[in-house]
Amino acid sequence: xxxxxxxMATVVGYVVSQKFKGVxxxxxxxxxxxxxxxxxxCAGCGKIQYPEHVLxxxxxxxxxxxxxxxxGAPIISIPGGEPLIHPEMxxxxxxxxQRKKYVYLCTNAILLERKIDEYAPSNxxxxxxxxxxxxxxxxxxxxxxxxxDVAMKAxxxxxxxxxxxxxxxxxxxxxxxxxxxxxxxxxxxLGVEGMMISPxxxxxxxxxxxxxxxxxxxxxxxxxxxxxxxxxxxxxxxPLFLEFLMGKRDYQCTPWGNPxxxxxxxxxxxxxxxDGYVSSFRELLESTAWEQYGVGRNEKCRDCMVHCGYExxxxxxxxxxxxxxxxTVKATLFPNxx
Amino acid sequence: xxxxxxxxEGHAFPQRDLIPLFPVFRFHFTxxxxxxxxxxxxxxxxxxxxxxxxxxxxxxxxxxxxxxxRGDMTLELKSRESxxxxxxxxxxxxPRSYLEIFQPGHPGPRKIPCREIHxxxxxxxxxxxxxxxEAWVRKRQEERKNEGQNFxxx
Numbered sequence: 001x002x003x004x005x006x007x008m009a010t011v012v013g014y015v016v017s018q019k020f021k022g023v024x025x026x027x028x029x030x031x032x033x034x035x036x037x038x039x040x041x042c043a044g045c046g047k048i049q050y051p052e053h054v055l056x057x058x059x060x061x062x063x064x065x066x067x068x069x070x071x072g073a074p075i076i077s078i079p080g081g082e083p084l085i086h087p088e089m090x091x092x093x094x095x096x097x098q099r100k101k102y103v104y105l106c107t108n109a110i111l112l113e114r115k116i117d118e119y120a121p122s123n124x125x126x127x128x129x130x131x132x133x134x135x136x137x138x139x140x141x142x143x144x145x146x147x148x149d150v151a152m153k154a155x156x157x158x159x160x161x162x163x164x165x166x167x168x169x170x171x172x173x174x175x176x177x178x179x180x181x182x183x184x185x186x187x188x189x190l191g192v193e194g195m196m197i198s199p200x201x202x203x204x205x206x207x208x209x210x211x212x213x214x215x216x217x218x219x220x221x222x223x224x225x226x227x228x229x230x231x232x233x234x235x236x237x238x239p240l241f242l243e244f245l246m247g248k249r250d251y252q253c254t255p256w257g258n259p260x261x262x263x264x265x266x267x268x269x270x271x272x273x274x275d276g277y278v279s280s281f282r283e284l285l286e287s288t289a290w291e292q293y294g295v296g297r298n299e300k301c302r303d304c305m306v307h308c309g310y311e312x313x314x315x316x317x318x319x320x321x322x323x324x325x326x327x328t329v330k331a332t333l334f335p336n337x338x
Numbered sequence: 339x340x341x342x343x344x345x346x347e348g349h350a351f352p353q354r355d356l357i358p359l360f361p362v363f364r365f366h367f368t369x370x371x372x373x374x375x376x377x378x379x380x381x382x383x384x385x386x387x388x389x390x391x392x393x394x395x396x397x398x399x400x401x402x403x404x405x406x407x408r409g410d411m412t413l414e415l416k417s418r419e420s421x422x423x424x425x426x427x428x429x430x431x432x433p434r435s436y437l438e439i440f441q442p443g444h445p446g447p448r449k450i451p452c453r454e455i456h457x458x459x460x461x462x463x464x465x466x467x468x469x470x471x472e473a474w475v476r477k478r479q480e481e482r483k484n485e486g487q488n489f490x491x492x
Contacts, residue, residue, distance in 0.1 A: 049408040049466040053442035054424050264426045277427045277438070 002194030002234035004123060004164075007102050014074045015319050025256040025285055027073040028312045031271045033262035034059040034092060035081040040108055042142045044172060044200045048081060055081075057263045061091045067261040068101055070281045077104045077128070077258075084111040090118040097124040104128040106168060110147065112154035121162040128196070129155055131167040133175070134183045141172070152190070159191050166236045168196040173213045177224035184233045194236030197222075198307040199245070201272045215295075215303045219247030229335045237307065239331035240314035240324070245305060248338075249317075249327075253294040253301060257312020259284060269293045271308040273300055383464040385409060390457040400458050401428050401437065410462025413439070415454050422461065423448070 011028075018026040037055040038048045048055070059067075068076055076096055083089050084107050096103050106128045119125065129151055132141035138148040158165050167187050171180065187195055199213045199222075213221065222245035235242060243249045255270035265277035266284040270293070278284050294301050301309075317324040330337065384407055391397040404411055404425050413421045423441035435452040 046466075051408075051410050051424050051442075051462055051465060054426075054440060057440070276429070 002166075002236045006123060010074050010100075010102065011315075012319075015315060019319060025290075027071050027259050027281075028257045028315060029075040029077050029308075030068060030071045030073040031258050031260040031308065032059075032064055032067060032076055032078050033080055033260065034064055034078065034083060034086050034089070035263070037085055038080060038082040038108075039085060039110055040082070040142050040144060040147070044141065044170060046201075047079075054263070058086055058088075059092075059261075059263055061088050061095055064092045065095045065099065067281070068096055068099060071259060071261070073101075073259070075102045075104065077106060079106040082108055082111070084115050090115075093119060093125060097122050100124065102126070104166070106130065108142065108147065109151035109154040112151075113157050116154075116158060116161060116163075119163070121164075123164070126164040126166055126193070127155075127158050128166045128168050129192075130169075131183070131187065132169055132171070134179055134186065137175070137179060137183075141170070155190055155192065165192045166194045166196060167192055168198070170198055170200045171213070171221065171225075172200050173217060173221075175221055175225075177221065180225045181230075184230070188232050188234070194234040196236050196307065197225075197242075197245075199305050201304055201306045213303065213305075215305060218245065218303070218305050222246045227336075238311055238314035238318065238328070239335065240317055240328055241307060241311045242335075243327075243331055244310055244314060249314075251310050251313035251317065253304070253309040254312040254316060255290065255293055255309055256285060256288075257315070258308040272304065272306060383467040384460045385462075385464040385467065387460045388457060397452060397455075398430070401430070401452065404428075404437075404458050404460070407460055407464065408466040409460065409464045410442075411439070412459040412461040413437070413450060413455055414457040414459065415450070416456045417454065421448065421450065424462075428452075 015026075015028070033047075035055070035058040036048050036050055038045075041048065078089075078092075080086075083105055086092070089105075093103055093105060102124050104126050108130045109127075112127065112129075130142075131148070131151060132138045135148040138151070139145045155165055155167075169180075169183070184195060199218045222242070226242055226246055240249060244251050253270075258271055259281065260267040260271045261281075265279050266281055267277055268275045268284065268288050269290065273293070278287060292298055295304070318328040319325070384403060389396075389400040389403070391400050405428050407425070410423055411425050413425075415421065421439060421441065423439040423444075425437055425439045426447070427438035429436055429438075430452075433453065436449045437452060437455075438447045438449055440447050
């Protein structure tokens with residue numbers, strides 16, 4: 001199983017309670033960006049293009065904890081930038097774990113071995129290591145040779161120390177399905193708990209504007225990659241989201257499912273688009289014109305199939321109807337049955 | 339020196355044309371780049387441009403350009419004060435509209451009412467410009483080629 005039962009129970013309990021309360025828009029994963037500075041400059045990343053004085057700014061632990069409490073999501077993903085650069089990251093993580101939040105600390109793992117003693121293994125903490133494929137593909141994607149080997153070594157160390165480790169993989173239009181499948185085998189051989197995959201989003205500010213996937217191409221690619229799925233591959237994602245990537249399901253985006261908080265405030269409307277900032281989560285929910293975003297509603301959303309918009313849609317589908325629930329069970333137990 | 343910029347149609351124009359300003363939007367600069375026909379970000383950079391909006395419509399357009407710019411701005415206020423920093427937010431609410439800017443060395447953001455702004459100077463380096471993926475691939479291929487040549491010599 002790709003996720004511990006305790007985490008699954010927490011998420012199920014949370015979603016069901018929101019349903020009982022009649023909450024229409026509820027957050028599932030808080031995207032907490034404590035800084036934008038990174039020790040890599042990946043071609044497909046549009047997150048780090050800021051002046052130096054902005055890259056020097058960081059959220060304090062108190063700001064991070066307050067955002068987590070205000071938002072209430074059971075899962076907190078900490079991307080960036082590279083979170084391990086933040087000198088107070090161990091405090092931030094410890095405070096979130098104390099609040100019983102499931103933390104996914106996203107890292108390129110360059111600093112992981114050096115910093116790993118600052119963290120304690122916990123059911124609530126997972127290192128989510130950025131791996132965009134096998135050695136050649138990964139080093140090309142992160143625009144630096146040698147990073148794949150560093151990350152592999154760091155993953156082994158983290159696993160040996162008893163940490164939960166997952167991988168997160170962004171795929172672009174040059175992805176080779178057979179190589180991606182071989183990469184899944186390699187990650188499973190390493191012993192990671194699960195894998196997360198997603199197509200890249202066409203950031204306006206990313207240096208590589210040619211590599212982003214169009215919607216139809218995304219479905220073709222993921223159908224090839226996930227066809228005849230091996231039993232041993234474990235994905236840390238909703239099985240319905242994987243079917244969505246393969247074109248078997250059609251969802252509208254759920255941008256409030258993964259709200260984003262960073263040094264600028266609560267980001268409208270989602271993790272990928274920057275349409276302005278507000279100072280509270282409540283204001284984000286109430287003042288965002290949600291109906292203006294999503295496929296068919298906004299040109300910038302046209303080709304987006306990224307997990308931060310659609311994973312929550314898939315989870316909502318699971319808990320909204322018996323057919324969604326049955327579909328989830330079927331996709332979990334029999335992923336290769338059409 | 340006159341730097342040559344390109345508009346979305348690819349026509350070159352000298353940067354100094356931007357300075358007298360409006361009707362500057364004949365150049366059709368937009369915040370977002372076309373996803374179907376991507377262009378080199380450096381060709382579209384607004385770095386060095388100056389805008390002095392003379393109407394509400396022009397002001398709103400320049401605010402969107404400034405909001406999408408990944409570099410520092412210098413805002414020239416009607417009071418003649420100059421404010422330099424990174425414009426990260428705009429709240430458009432009629433006469434109460436304001437911009438939010440992070441200034442170097444200041445811990446918190448500063449709010450600037452839009453009605454007080456006289457000019458927008460795109461002074462800082464456009465951090466989203468240049469550093470293209472293609473340049474990295476070229477460099478990598480060159481390094482691999484050199485490695486191969488060194489290996490065959492040794």
